[in-house]
Amino acid sequence: MCSSFPERALSTALRVVALLLILMGAGASAAPQRQLRVCADPNNLPFSNESRGGFENRIVDIVARELDATVTYVWWAQRRGFIRNTLKAGLCDLVPGIPMAVDMLRPTSPYYRSTYVFITREDGPDIRSLDDPRLRTLRIGVQLIGDDGANAPPVQSLARRGVVGNLQGFPVYGDYSRPDPSSPIIDAVAKGDVDVAIAWGPVAGYFAARQRVGLKLKPVLPMVDLPFNPMIFDISMGVRHEDRELRNAVNQALRQHRTEIEAILAEYGVPRIDGAETAGAR
Structure with a gap:
């Protein structure tokens, strides 16, 4: 009987190690995916709606895929106070459509004009x-x-x-x-x-x-x-001024998926003006 004790102890130790490895693996697989929290209007086609049927919703999905993130929305009617009550309040991190000149946010590069x-x-x-x-x-x-x-x-x-x-x-x-x-x-x-x-x-x-x-x-x-x-405006996405890392990541996604984004804008009938048309436009 005495000779079997080390074997039983070793067997118990192996089972404990195996259980720990299983738990560690489960913990790794359950690690939360990155979230892209978006501030948007739930009833504002062609830009966005709660069914995610606007062109901004579609382009956000492209950005999120590039960032390996899941999209969550904070829905808020786009009225006066929209940015203050959403992004500035810390409820979300990205506004998908703003004129570049908006001072309250740090804009990305424009994705259409x-x-x-x-x-x-x-x-x-x-x-x-x-x-x-x-x-x-x-x-x-x-x-x-x-x-x-x-x-x-x-x-x-x-x-x-x-x-x-x-x-x-x-x-x-x-x-x-x-x-x-x-x-x-x-x-x-x-x-x-x-x-x-x-x-x-x-x-x-x-x-x-x-x-x-x-x-x-x-x-x-x-x-x-x-x-x-x-009469013409460059339209960008916007983040908080301090969110440089998110801005840079969104910029990269917009650049890499330029062709897809152009196709979505065309599908929604968005008139686009390039720099050549703007020159001498007075």
Whole structure:
């Protein structure tokens, strides 16, 4: 009996070691995957929605795949205070669509440049310039930005030209109780309620393609109205100022998957302006 004790002790020790190895392996396999926490609007097509059907959702998925991360969303209506109540509050780490000039965030490199556009029916007037004299008499739909109805850049330029009495305003946020709250300005052109509308390109391109009547889109000229009032904007993703590592990783993903991103933007009808078109655009 005495001779079997070392064998039993060795057997017990081996079982303990095996159990520890199993537990260590289970712990390694259960290690949490990196999360990409994204701040987004749950009802803001073509950009984002809770079903992840917007082009920003699709591009975020590309970035997350490159970062070997899972995407989690903090949904918040994109109103005044959106960044303060989401990213600045530490609830999420990435805003997928911001103009590069937003000071509250550190922007990535831009992944597209778009412009305000004129929208008319196919049988309607061919408007290309803010200086077109017909704008003084046509019914013009324009977007109003913010809870206080602030003027978008095209409205500022029209007002400077004395074109004010024939404008019909459409809040850029729209009626949030309905799907597609940004679409009414494009619907108004299709129904003939206005003769021409001026809207931000991604909104115009997406909803124009979904109308039963043909609509035509033309970039607003001049692209940079003087005094400095641009109609074109570079759009980036944004992180907190201190999140340099995340910014660099997102930049690399955007560069490496440029072709895929361009295809998604085209699928959603986003008008894009390159540097050559911008040169001499005044």
